Amino acid sequence: MKYKKPICECGKELTITAVFSCDILWTINSNGKRSKKHTFSADTQSGEHLECECGADYEIDFDEKGRILRGKEYSPV
Numbered sequence: 001m002k003y004k005k006p007i008c009e010c011g012k013e014l015t016i017t018a019v020f021s022c023d024i025l026w027t028i029n030s031n032g033k034r035s036k037k038h039t040f041s042a043d044t045q046s047g048e049h050l051e052c053e054c055g056a057d058y059e060i061d062f063d064e065k066g067r068i069l070r071g072k073e074y075s076p077v
């Protein structure tokens, strides 16, 4: 079966969205200031989902070859 990109009900292509929370860690230098060096620590806060610019959200699903498909539509909150 030929792969078809996931399309929204409105006909537009969907994009993958994931929410991350990101911590930035600075070391403190001997002058008591924040040092220029910092590291990022990112965590996925919620699972990936598919989103359309019209505002519709869908679960992300995969076919047997691991290709992205449109899953169930999230019910509006």
Ligand SMILES: [Zn+2]
Pocket (backbone or CB within 6 Å): 008, 009, 010, 011, 012, 052, 053, 054, 055, 056
């Ligand atoms: Zn749409």
